[in-house]
Amino acid sequence: MKNMQTATWPKVKTAGFDGFLISFGDQLNEPANRAALAFRDALERAGLAAVQETSTSLVSTYLRFDPLAFDHEAMRGELTALLAERNWFDADLPKGRKLWRVPTVYEGDFAPQLDEAAQAAGLTTAEAIASISTSRVRVQTIGFAPGMPYLGALPEVWNIPRQTALNAQTPAGGLCVAIRQLVLFPVATPTGWRHIGQTAFRLFRPETDAPFALRPGDEVVFEQTTPEAFAKMQNDPDGGAVSEVIA
């Protein structure tokens, strides 16, 4: 069974010279995602002196430590002991999670690959907009670029592959889709994901006290708005988005 601690999962591996990766699966599933978030939280609370930094990916927890102060085998022992404390796959999601409603334009130059993505999903463009704009998706991880969320899971029809060629430049705030996930870009970037909508939501605000807008576990609905309304949201760092605490 995928959702239980087994002889196979979790796996503890070294990552580079000074890191470990604790993986709870080799494909994305919700229990493994929750396990990775909960284990990172436990690792932070354990406060091991040699640990310098922790993070999560979709189904793994990463830690960086000082191997000159604490050797790899000793660190592996600490991690194995902490893993044995509970079944991480039935852990709760993080506390203090928010629900964000982010206005999104799904037409014209704001959504240059929407038609193509809808076709790949076997939907009309109108059906695609209805599906995406009403799906409540969760931040599964933040990564790749600063503050950049991977969100899911979308309905099964959205299990469409990434493109083999890259888009030259998708703008900051661009909403893109592939493999039942949405990504939202903090900075303009080349990507293999299809650009299906545009927001004015600033994910990374390095000049402020709260530089990262989203956290893993937060939920988001990309509600449809018009280009006219969108134009007025450009100067608002939240791009017209509103949030409420849900847990």
Next chain:
Amino acid sequence: MNRTLTVLRAGPAMSVQDQGRAGYLAFGLSRSGAVDGLALLEGAALLGQDPRLAALEMGGMGGEFAVSETTRVALTGAPMRASIDGVNIQWNASHLLEAGQRLSIGAATSGSYGYLHLGGGINGAEVLGAQSAHLAAGIGKMLGDGDTVSIGPDTQTLTGQKIAAEPRFDGGTVRIVPSLQTEFFARSEIARFEATSFKRDTRGNRMGVRIIPDGDGFKTEAGLSVLSEVIVPGDVQVTGDGTPFVLLSECQTTGGYPRIGSVLPMDLPCVAQARAGATLQFQFVTLQEAVALERREAVRRKTLRGSVQPMIRNPHDIADLLSYQLISGATAGDDLERDIS
């Protein structure tokens, strides 16, 4: 008054760099910082100051600079032709730059990234705890003609010092440890990777460098179905066509291509400094061997200051050589006779 350095003419890839900002991996922000971290330590040793102070990183070539008040400077990293008011000065050394003088730093003669350190360090605004530009994340910027940076207070006066830099500017063999996805590669592919000579491609920046094998690309057994996973500087990522990339300080924080291994932190400056066309080879070591190597290097780096020595000036570099009184005690030639008398 606040001392400043003015960039009169900027090379193509000049930015403020320190040791980077740790602690934001969970938010998708990599550490950044100087791609040749050793050069920061060498500069700090030359000026006798804190290695956490920020310096100017200069990719490919330097530029022209002036200071508002007399400032100690040091030059490290990729050797570049440098002069003050037309008089050649040594690389891997410290010098005094007076207000009104012009410091010119030309193209690298080997390696890729040179560093200009200032006595007191660069005293710019910190973003998330560091001054390092992170261009991919939109933090800081490339410096251009006319830009100025503020210089921190300097309590010291010593200049004219030199340091023997660790050779790392012409490629070579770098050590690599197995990492979380090494097992995706067959043993035969790993052996071939170790036996292969790579040329550093023209494609490369602070995020990473592409290296071209002298034979076929490298195949994985995992294919393209690997889940995106944590990536760190030093990781050797093998892209879809089998060509590896070595990731550097400004890399992304997750990657979807499999990693064959990870370069030891102490050897990463050699990869960062290799210029297009330089030859690189990789040698796997165990984690235990890596720890022993890094431990020895950590001790060496802690004692870098002890290897700083006074510079002996080369007569070729002294522009006004003829004005010096080079032969002292010249006489009419009758001293002995006079002494006797």
